[in-house]
Amino acid sequence: MAGSETVRLRDIAGVIRSKNAGPYELTFDIIFNDYETFEKAVRGNSVTKELFSLLYGIPVVDVFSVIPFPPAKAIKITILRPRPSGSLGETDVYGAQQHGPLLDLEVVLA
Amino acid sequence: MEEMRLLAPTAILGYGFPLESFKRGMEANPHVIGVDAGSTDPGPYYLGKGKSFTDRTAVKRDLRIILEAASAAGIPVVIGSAGGSGGLVHVDWNEAIVEELASELNLSFKLARIDAEFSQEYVLDKLNRGEITPLPGCPVLNEEDVRQSVRIVGQMGIEPVQKALAAGAQVIVAGRAYDPVCFAALPVMKGFDPGLALHLGKILECAAIAATPGSGRDCMLGILRKDHFLIRPTNKTRRCTTESVAAHSLYEKSDPFHLHGPGGSLDLTGTRYTQVDEETVKVTGTRFVEAPYSIKLEAARKTGYRAVSIAGTRDPVMIEKIEEIITGVKDNVNDNFNLDGRFFLHFHLYGYRGVMGELEPVRSKAHELGIVMEAVAPSQEEANTILSFARSTMLHYGYPGRISTAGNLAFPYSPSDFEAGEVFEFSIYHLLQNIDPVSPFKIKYEEIGGLG
Numbered sequence: 001m002a003g004s005e006t007v008r009l010r011d012i013a014g015v016i017r018s019k020n021a022g023p024y025e026l027t028f029d030i031i032f033n034d035y036e037t038f039e040k041a042v043r044g045n046s047v048t049k050e051l052f053s054l055l056y057g058i059p060v061v062d063v064f065s066v067i068p069f070p071p072a073k074a075i076k077i078t079i080l081r082p083r084p085s086g087s088l089g090e091t092d093v094y095g096a097q098q099h100g101p102l103l104d105l106e107v108v109l110a
Numbered sequence: 111m112e113e114m115r116l117l118a119p120t121a122i123l124g125y126g127f128p129l130e131s132f133k134r135g136m137e138a139n140p141h142v143i144g145v146d147a148g149s150t151d152p153g154p155y156y157l158g159k160g161k162s163f164t165d166r167t168a169v170k171r172d173l174r175i176i177l178e179a180a181s182a183a184g185i186p187v188v189i190g191s192a193g194g195s196g197g198l199v200h201v202d203w204n205e206a207i208v209e210e211l212a213s214e215l216n217l218s219f220k221l222a223r224i225d226a227e228f229s230q231e232y233v234l235d236k237l238n239r240g241e242i243t244p245l246p247g248c249p250v251l252n253e254e255d256v257r258q259s260v261r262i263v264g265q266m267g268i269e270p271v272q273k274a275l276a277a278g279a280q281v282i283v284a285g286r287a288y289d290p291v292c293f294a295a296l297p298v299m300k301g302f303d304p305g306l307a308l309h310l311g312k313i314l315e316c317a318a319i320a321a322t323p324g325s326g327r328d329c330m331l332g333i334l335r336k337d338h339f340l341i342r343p344t345n346k347t348r349r350c351t352t353e354s355v356a357a358h359s360l361y362e363k364s365d366p367f368h369l370h371g372p373g374g375s376l377d378l379t380g381t382r383y384t385q386v387d388e389e390t391v392k393v394t395g396t397r398f399v400e401a402p403y404s405i406k407l408e409a410a411r412k413t414g415y416r417a418v419s420i421a422g423t424r425d426p427v428m429i430e431k432i433e434e435i436i437t438g439v440k441d442n443v444n445d446n447f448n449l450d451g452r453f454f455l456h457f458h459l460y461g462y463r464g465v466m467g468e469l470e471p472v473r474s475k476a477h478e479l480g481i482v483m484e485a486v487a488p489s490q491e492e493a494n495t496i497l498s499f500a501r502s503t504m505l506h507y508g509y510p511g512r513i514s515t516a517g518n519l520a521f522p523y524s525p526s527d528f529e530a531g532e533v534f535e536f537s538i539y540h541l542l543q544n545i546d547p548v549s550p551f552k553i554k555y556e557e558i559g560g561l562g
Binding site for chain 2: 019029031055081082097100101
């Protein structure tokens with residue numbers, strides 16, 4: 001892609017977090033450092049349902065949505081929780097520590 | 111009325127707030143103090159067990175300051191999702207604290223409690239009528255789910271709170287409620303735009319979390335006017351920025367543009383954020399889109415009793431073979447007690463997919479592993495037995511290639527095993543359709559204190 005570059009997500013996003021959105025969904029927020037980078041990342045189209053499917057080892061249909069949210073220069077991704085919050089086998093009741101693999105992710109800015 | 115000022119002292123009743131911030135908030139002459147006390151975030155236990163996830167002393171500390179100031183200023187206090195989960199016992203718990211404080215502080219006021227619990231029969235009837243639908247990610251509800259639910263709560267909208275306010279209630283202890291309700295009920299009753307009022311309530315229910323630096327333990331002030339609202343923290347060390355306020359609509363939601371609630375949804379596609387001064391943000395354009403009235407139901411059921419043991423290993427051979435060792439231990443437990451799967455035995459391995467489980471893309475192991483063993487069984491005694499047996503079996507398990515033959519586990523504690531008590535899981539997280547906004551939520555009034 002002409003004029004595109006690849007960067008590590010943690011170098012362009014000041015906030016990368018995960019959290020329950022209710023007991024059955026897990027939601028991720030990537031808040032970019034500035035609006036221009038946010039727009040480039042959206043254009044680069046690296047953050048997709050397919051990427052989350054690969055990264056977290058889940059079916060694409062379990063990635064419910066990828067929504068760019070310009071007012072906060074953020075991309076929001078929501079997936080099915082592996083199990084309802086707090087049920088047997090739970091590892092993270094609040095869902096607040098599922099973001100780690102995103103930090104070193106390489107994304108395209110276009 | 112030109113504007114209405116709403117004060118949010120803290121994100122969750124019991125999370126606290128600096129006195130100075132609260133004083134500055136009161137200096138703005140708020141019309142109401144709202145506190146949302148609830149969340150499903152701490153998991154199903156608190157709803158199922160009927161306990162608060164916040165500490166009684168901490169809740170009483172917050173309420174003492176709030177009730178005293180509100181009483182002096184003559185403004186109402188609205189507590190939403192009392193006791194954390196908003197069931198009858200949770201409301202009882204919070205109401206008792208309010209009454210205790212009224213007596214200690216010699217306050218008199220009209221108290222309203224609003225219940226938000228639903229009977230199994232009511233929910234089964236609704237289920238049979240096809241008026242209960244699953245929320246995203248949640249299975250279709252069946253009769254067994256309802257029968258097994260120990261406590262069913264429904265998130266009330268603004269209407270029951272408005273009824274209590276109209277009846278002159280000065281302190282309202284409401285059961286499970288949609289988060290913004292404790293703030294939005296009064297202004298919408300006074301004719302303010304529901305879209306703006308609910309959006310403001312959405313931000314205020316987390317208090318200063320939407321400021322920067324954010325905090326759940328600090329106060330936020332909302333100023334609602336005809337066609338916009340202003341939002342600012344009352345602590346001078348924080349500020350609201352367009353980004354911090356906009357980013358808040360991402361928090362714990364699946365879609366930042368459409369926030370669903372009782373009777374409709376908030377449409378944020380036309381919302382604009384403007385920086386007014388150093389610490390204040392102006393918000394316009396949020397719309398409330400009416401929909402057939404529905405509320406969210408939540409319930410938990412008991413799955414058994416848990417016993418837990420914590421250990422570690424630093425043996426490279428053991429770590430390499432940890433999966434087959436766990437399988438072997440589980441086989442031994444099954445062989446010894448013939449429990450036919452009537453228990454759950456699990457090993458959390460910190461240093462190997464401990465935090466992310468099946469979502470973890472990294473499959474390498476750390477040089478030492480933390481092992482949290484847990485057994486869940488129909489009774490505490492059975493859970494203790496299974497855990498104890500699994501722990502001793504793992505300690506002395508003779509795996510192939512074993513070099514260290516004195517013991518496989520390092521225990522930080524004696525005793526090594528802990529009873530963790532009852533275990534619950536969510537059994538209902540569904541939408542209840544075709545419901546009256548007020549009548550299912552019973553309101554009781556009580557005159558507290560006074561000349562009596």
